[in-house]
Amino acid sequence: MVDVVIIGAGAVGCAAAMELSRYRLSVCVVDKESDVCEGTTKANSAIVHAGFDAKPGTLKAKLNVRGSEMMEELSKKLQFAYIRNQAMVLCFDKNDLGALEELKAKGEKNGVRELSIITGDEARALEPNLTDEVQGALLAKTSAIVCPFEMTIAFAENALANGVEFKLSTAVTGIEKTAEGFDIQTTRGSIEAKTVINAAGVYADRIHGMVCKTPLKIIPRKGEYMLMDKENVPTVSRTIFQLPTKMGKGILVTPTVHGNLLAGPTAQDIDDKENTATTGEGLAEVRAKGSLSVKNVPWGKVITSFTGLRAVGESGDFMIGESDTEGFFDAAGIESPGLTSAPAIGEYLCELIAKRIPLERKESFIDTRQGLIHFAQLDDKARDELIKKDPAYGKIVCRCCTVTEGEIRDAIDRPLGATTLDGVKRRTGAGMGRCQGGFCSPTSMALIAEKLGIKIEAVRKNGVYESEVR
Numbered sequence: 001m002v003d004v005v006i007i008g009a010g011a012v013g014c015a016a017a018m019e020l021s022r023y024r025l026s027v028c029v030v031d032k033e034s035d036v037c038e039g040t041t042k043a044n045s046a047i048v049h050a051g052f053d054a055k056p057g058t059l060k061a062k063l064n065v066r067g068s069e070m071m072e073e074l075s076k077k078l079q080f081a082y083i084r085n086q087a088m089v090l091c092f093d094k095n096d097l098g099a100l101e102e103l104k105a106k107g108e109k110n111g112v113r114e115l116s117i118i119t120g121d122e123a124r125a126l127e128p129n130l131t132d133e134v135q136g137a138l139l140a141k142t143s144a145i146v147c148p149f150e151m152t153i154a155f156a157e158n159a160l161a162n163g164v165e166f167k168l169s170t171a172v173t174g175i176e177k178t179a180e181g182f183d184i185q186t187t188r189g190s191i192e193a194k195t196v197i198n199a200a201g202v203y204a205d206r207i208h209g210m211v212c213k214t215p216l217k218i219i220p221r222k223g224e225y226m227l228m229d230k231e232n233v234p235t236v237s238r239t240i241f242q243l244p245t246k247m248g249k250g251i252l253v254t255p256t257v258h259g260n261l262l263a264g265p266t267a268q269d270i271d272d273k274e275n276t277a278t279t280g281e282g283l284a285e286v287r288a289k290g291s292l293s294v295k296n297v298p299w300g301k302v303i304t305s306f307t308g309l310r311a312v313g314e315s316g317d318f319m320i321g322e323s324d325t326e327g328f329f330d331a332a333g334i335e336s337p338g339l340t341s342a343p344a345i346g347e348y349l350c351e352l353i354a355k356r357i358p359l360e361r362k363e364s365f366i367d368t369r370q371g372l373i374h375f376a377q378l379d380d381k382a383r384d385e386l387i388k389k390d391p392a393y394g395k396i397v398c399r400c401c402t403v404t405e406g407e408i409r410d411a412i413d414r415p416l417g418a419t420t421l422d423g424v425k426r427r428t429g430a431g432m433g434r435c436q437g438g439f440c441s442p443t444s445m446a447l448i449a450e451k452l453g454i455k456i457e458a459v460r461k462n463g464v465y466e467s468e469v470r
């Protein structure tokens with residue numbers, strides 16, 4: 001019997017695993033997909049929100065600000081990309097300047113530092129591509145961007161190094177309360193656990209319903225995006241928001257840590273938890289609203305479009321806590337800013353678990369992680385040295401993003417490594433460029449096939465292999 005089973009290996013589940021691995025506990029993470037970061041965590045704006053948006057006094061506000069404060073140090077220790085690029089919230093009508101002041105006051109109440117209101121001209125001096133319509137902006141200096149895949153993989157790898165077990169390609173199908181805790185039925189046998197953390201994203205309501213009496217409802221809220229090529233784009237260096245509405249933070253235009261420009265998301269409540277299709281109407285809305293903020297957005301240089309699904313609960317706040325079933329903890333309704341808040345949610349879940357299982361710190365806890373080498377970011381001297389040590393780093397596989405065979409081999413070989421093309425892409429960047437994998441996919445597939453001992457035509461873009469590969 002394990003102490004804690006975490007259902008869901010998204011940002012929240014992996015952060016909880018990492019935080020729990022600081023203690024003398026046995027922890028197991030279960031996910032139905034073959035890789036971590038396959039749910040909402042793979043498709044979002046990737047912003048480390050400063051914390052001015054959430055309603056003061058809510059868990060969302062508290063955990064957003066705490067998560068944002070934790071992120072930079074975590075990025076250094078665990079080696080994932082983090083850029084404190086700042087953010088602006090724009091208003092286009094002088095009558096809305098009061099709303100910007102209210103947002104600033106809300107942020108200050110939440111404990112956000114370094115917020116200021118600037119005029120339209122001051123905003124344009126900082127970001128020359130802002131439109132002439134901008135009348136004023138809230139400037140948030142603590143806002144940042146991350147790579148959500150790299151961040152979540154870093155949390156997972158750190159948790160793994162500290163003894164957490166990962167059961168991927170394993171869907172939870174039922175949960176029974178027992179005298180000692182829980183019997184969790186999965187597609188790969190059952191697991192006994194003293195406590196359960198439900199971090200199943202848009203499916204958190206179904207997991208909750210397997211064992212709890214009080215119902216919980218999660219509505220998927222669709223958000224569509226357009227991602228632009230990194231070459232020759234007139235861009236912005238800060239994240240550019242518009243005044244939020246009751247449906248969320250609105251359409252933003254932002255750089256990514258990989259140097260692309262990203263615009264979106266829309267916000268549309270839907271029924272289907274798997275509907276990640278983009279639509280003509282959605283993308284037209286992204287174009288129209290993005291163009292209100294930023295001039296000359298290179299809409300003709302879109303290299304891909306995608307959709308993320310927010311897990312919207314009924315309370316408007318994160319729903320984190322022990323349910324009506326003793327020992328069963330929900331981390332549900334984790335919509336934006338869930339990515340930012342994830343490490344703080346992990347800490348908070350530790351506090352809650354401590355009420356059921358005494359937590360004792362582990363002296364052997366490793367708080368660092370060796371990230372992947374990114375060849376494109378090295379200078380010539382470092383590249384030469386690397387190639388001397390391992391010639392695979394001298395073979396460029398992805399020409400758009402300068403990713404080498406050495407990086408792809410590392411991504412596949414490391415514990416909890418990639419088993420699919422998307423897994424390679426998220427760890428190395430191969431396939432994320434202009435040609436979207438047109439050139440590098442065959443080589444990446446061959447390397448995956450070699451490692452897994454399967455035929456090249458059996459290699460998958462994503463999803464679970466019929467025969468177990470982990």
Ligand SMILES: Cc1cc2nc3c(=O)[nH]c(=O)nc-3n(C[C@H](O)[C@H](O)[C@H](O)COP(=O)(O)OP(=O)(O)OC[C@H]3O[C@@H](n4cnc5c(N)ncnc54)[C@H](O)[C@@H]3O)c2cc1C
Nearest residue numbers: 008010012032039040041044047172201223337338339340
């Ligand atoms: C459009 C959009 C924009 C966003 N922008 C931002 C942003 O800029 N900044 C920010 O901080 N946040 C943002 N967010 C929010 C953030 O992405 C989420 O809060 C966060 O990713 C949620 O992580 P999670 O781990 O709770 O869920 P998920 O990543 O969805 O993970 C849940 C996991 O549970 C697994 N699972 C489900 N059912 C089962 C089962 N039966 N058995 C086993 N496993 C199961 C799934 O496979 C999945 O891997 C945005 C979200 C969206 C959709």
